[in-house]
Amino acid sequence: MAQHSGSRQEQILKLLLSRAAGMSIDELATELDISRNAVKQHLVGLEKDQLVREAALNSTGGRPSRNYTLTEQGRNRLPKQYPWFCNLLLSELKTELGETALRQMLWRMGVSLARSLAPQFSGKDPAQKQSALLELMQSLGYHAEMEADQAQPTIKAVNCVYHDLAQQHPELCEFDRALIATLLDKPIEQTACMALQDCACKFKICNSGT
Template identity: 75%
Template sequence: MTQPSGTRQEQILNLLLAAANGLSIDELAAEMQISRNAVKQHLVGLEKQQLVAEAALNSTGGRPARSYKLTEQGRNRLPKQYGWFCQLLLAELKAELGEAALRQMLGRMGANLAQSLAPQFSGKSPQAKRLALVELMQTLGYRAELETDDGQTSLKAVNCVYHDLAQQIPELCEFDRVLIGTLLDSTIKQTACMAQQDCACRFRICAGER
């Protein structure tokens, strides 16, 4: 039975991961026990996704053969354990520094990031800053939007980009609070948190209270 394209493509990525100098179509076909044409088709798909690229010509004793290698994007497609490592690191920092100091550190990180983003918000009206913040958070994957209830405006995010981490290290929310508050030049009160089993994260914007 023919395996799904994705499975074959993952096979190619794994084979190229172990071959620093790349592999030719013939070498890939021999390893996978499929035809050269089938390998070519999968390579075309992987090239379109920018996961593999042509490498140098390899001398095989006959006519030189073109080899293929992973791109950086291709390497990043393979499984990584960033979240697991971040959890270990943050847990160690929390044990070493304590909850309050970790929260302060994350707050400073949020403030520093806000300072680097400040030119995008400089000179804007309060409402324009809020819209710019929504656009920024959308690019980061938060699925954010503004909502108003009884005259109070809140920023609502339905995707916590570090949900699993925040469940283990709730101090992470301080990063978001300070980042949002600094960019909007407003006091921010978090009224809901997905890491605490709420349906969304909500940050109430308290204009004029900062």
């Protein structure tokens, strides 16, 4: 029987993770020690969130039953431990390449991503590019906005999407600066950084001749 820890839906996701072929409603009900109707209700919610899907019919000699399996989104919903590996990777790169080369590499990565997104900014005037950039940053989780009270346009982001990593590897900010500068086709000056204990990350948009 499954332990009664976490939500029922979390328990279902964990059970399905261990069964590549999926599980039927009856099998889930047995493992969770709850009714079939309760399992159905949880599966409806999980399907609505696109975390599980119906799989092949499960024929065991009796009445065929439908199996349920995890979607990719469902697999990604379960805990992952990326930060420690990213920290290990960045530490190794810094040791192998040196700080300057690591910064240059992260800058190139930001430029490369910006170039792949360039069609979304093509033909836009500076104000439209800034608006498109804010939408992009919001979609990436930065919670960004323009600071209207600044002498020069300044982007303020109150959520650093890799805050813990940036505290240990401030070189990561090169990626953000390169991405913003390339998409706006303007020089960028970072005037505040959450990794340095500021309340937000701020990027001042400079004039090309500045």
